[in-house]
Amino acid sequence: MKKVVVMGAGPAGLSAGYALAKKGLDVSLFESENQVGGISKTVQYKGYHFDLGGHRFFTKFDEVNKLWNEVLGDSFRKTPRLSRIYYKNKFFNYxxxxxNALLGVGILDTFVIVASYLKxxxxxxxxEETFEQWTSNRFGKRLYSIFFKTYTEKVWGIPCSEIQAEWAAQRIKGLSLMSAIMNALFKSKKNNIKTLIDQFDYPTYGPGMMYNEMKNKIQTMGGSISQxxxxxxxxxxxxxxVSIEITDPRGKRNxxxxxxxxxxxxxxxxVSILSPSPDPEVLEAAKKLSYRSIITVDIIINRKDxxxxxxxxxxxxxxxxxxxQNFKNWSREMVPDTNKTSLGLEYFCNENDKFWNMPDEELFKLAASEIEKISICKASEIEDYTIIRVPKxxxxxxxxxxxxxxxxxxxxTKFENLQLVGxxxxxxxxxxxxxxxxxxxxAENILKEAILHNTWDVNTDDEYHEEYKESNPSDKEIVPEQLLGKQPS
Ligand SMILES: Cc1cc2nc3c(=O)[nH]c(=O)nc-3n(C[C@H](O)[C@H](O)[C@H](O)COP(=O)(O)OP(=O)(O)OC[C@H]3O[C@@H](n4cnc5c(N)ncnc54)[C@H](O)[C@@H]3O)c2cc1C
Structure with a gap:
């Protein structure tokens, strides 16, 4: 009789647990936090629901869509999308x-953009080793510095001249300013873009609702989840x-x-908790990998819109x-009182750096002054706040x-009964x-007792462009038309 152990109850662990429990397997999930959902959880504060960032549900995989709809049914709704870029007191399409970009920056900057593009x-x-070189070569230095440099540097915390070109190549694909303009001017009617980016799915009470419901269903089907x-x-x-050791918050082990x-x-x-320990070379390799963290300062504003x-x-x-993020524009139910607005202000940092360790009151003061500085609202309109630190x-x-x-x-890969996911x-x-x-x-590999799918091979790289040819959405052809680039999400 198989006994499956799943480590971590975010979307990946829960989906494995769900698929296994559905087939009647003995499955146990172990989650370090006091709630499931991982970085796709929703945090509740005084009746407000805060997503950690904003989680759009969209996919090209039928099995994932099927699962989401099976789990949430009518509570999984279509939401219209509007997202823009704020720069120099102006909003640009995103x-x-x-x-829109050229007209928005004004005549002088348009001239500089065109001149720097020609240069x-x-x-x-x-x-083309760095993000800066790769992107400047395709868009010109000026356009790069307005629309790529600052946000990318905020997210990664290092200069674009130190970010690998591979990152840009992966997300911006074979685009250049000229191809984007040509596409915009001479767009073939046949090439109508399917508007996956104009709307997306979202659970009524945020992404955590999906994963809490998955947890409930796993338990109903006989699986166990230990938070x-x-x-x-x-x-x-x-x-x-052969086994795992679990430690609860009081230090008790099992x-x-x-x-x-x-x-x-x-x-x-x-790798660091394997016993016996792996070779030093493996431990060294793991130490060289790093993560970027975020802090969300979630504020409640005494204003309807x-x-x-x-x-x-x-x-x-x-x-x-x-x-x-403006949560009531994702789902009205995210706020308990529609006369108020809840915003999630996202700050990127490293776990345990100076910013990460700033006291909550100081973080709030900074956030309130910044939101006033860019004229979104007055600091005096903020009536409450909560702060969420998201490591990794x-x-x-x-x-x-x-x-x-x-x-x-x-x-x-040498461990024949271990699969990595997520x-x-x-x-x-x-x-x-x-x-x-x-x-x-x-889950399927375990059920069929064969490695039918290698989880390492699931390719994330080709999936960033969220558009298909309308003529045949299922052909999974990517049409990077008109997109000048995608920001890190
Ligand atoms: C700001 C932001 C915005 C995003 N927006 C989108 C979006 O719009 N659309 C989208 O599809 N995706 C989005 N994502 C990505 C999405 O959040 C992740 O892809 C998804 O949550 C990953 O799921 P996972 O299960 O692989 O990992 P996780 O969500 O990280 O889950 C892993 C789980 O393992 C647990 N864990 C860790 N260590 C241990 C341990 N030692 N013992 C037990 N448990 C442990 C963690 O607590 C966690 O619950 C966004 C991510 C961020 C940060």
Whole structure:
């Protein structure tokens, strides 16, 4: 009789647990936090629901769509999307469109943009090793510095001249300013874009609702979920994982044995708690991988309408603020009183850096002054706030990270009854749907007793462009038309 142990109850772990419990398998999930959902959870404060960022539900995988609809049914609704970029007191379309961008910056800047674009065509950087070189070569230095540089640097905390070009190549694909303008001017009617980006799905009470419901269903089907249960040791013998050790918040330990193991906990953490320990080379590789974190300062404003967008990217370099979510524009039910507005102000930082350790009151003061500075609302209109620190919000694709991942992967693949899933289990900058797909794949492998799918092979890279040709949405063809680039989400 199989006994499956799942480490971590975010979207990936829960999906694996759900698929296994549905088929009647004995499955136990262990989650370190006091609620499920991982970075897709929703935090409640005085009746307000706060998403950690804003989680759009969209996917090209039928099995993921099916799962989401099966779990939430009517509570999973279509939401119209409006998102813009704020720069120099102006709002620009996001995704950026060339005409809107050029007209918005004014005649002088348009001239500089065109001149710097021509310069970049005539005298491009010979090497394209960094984000700055790659993007400037395609868009010109001026457009790059307005629409790519500041936000990207806020997210990653390092200059674009140190970010790998691979990152830009992956997200911006084969676009250039000229191709974007040509597309905008001479767009073929046949190439109508399917408006996946104009609307998305969202649960009535935020993404956590989906994952709380998944948890309830797993338990109803006989699976078990232990919260406040941190996996602190993973024991192995003869090329197989045999058990895990759990520690609760009071320090009490317990050991759980299993036949099959699925891990969605950060792979760097997994490697460090394996017993016996892996080779020093594997531990070294894990130490070289890093994460970026976020702090959301969630504020409640005594005003009915503040702005119409779901979210706004703040490109203005004079504030540290990176992005603002307006939760009632995602779902009206996110706020208990429609005369009020709740905003999530996102700040990017590193876990345990100076910003991360700032006292809550200071963080709030800074956020209130910044939101007033960019004229979104007056600080005096804010009547309450709560602060959420989210460690490990983004895996960092730093120089050499692929080599380090390969070392870890080669080592862990040797454990025949261990499967890695999810954003941090596989160290991939992915969306919920990829995490879920890897969870479903792991479950299928266990059910069919064969490695039908290698979870490492789920490709996140091709999925960033959210548009298809309308003629045949199922052909999964990506049409990067008119997009001048996608911001880190
Ligand atoms: C700001 C932001 C915005 C985003 N927006 C979107 C979006 O619009 N659309 C979208 O699809 N995706 C979005 N994402 C991505 C999405 O949040 C992730 O892809 C998804 O949550 C990953 O799920 P996961 O299960 O792989 O990992 P996680 O959500 O990280 O879950 C892993 C779980 O493991 C637990 N865990 C860790 N260590 C241990 C341990 N030692 N023992 C036990 N448990 C442990 C964690 O507490 C967590 O619950 C966004 C992410 C961020 C940061």
């Amino acid at each position: 995704p950026l469109t060339p005409m 970049s065509r005539l005298m491009p950087f010979k090497e 406040n249960s941190k996996v602190t040791r993973v024991n192995h013998k003869d090329g197989k994982i 050991v759980f044995k299993g036949s099959d193991f699925v891990s969605s906990i950060p792979v760097t953490e997994l 503040v702005f119409p967008d779901n979210w706004i990217y703040i490109h203005s370099p004079e504030v540290k603020l990176g992005r603002i 919000a983004y895996p960092v694709y730093s120089k050499g990270y692929r080599t380090n991942i390969e070392i870890i992967k080669n080592y862990l 954003r941090y289990g596989l160290f991939k900058y992915n969306n919920m749907d990829h995490s879920i797909l890897t969870g479903l794949f792991a």
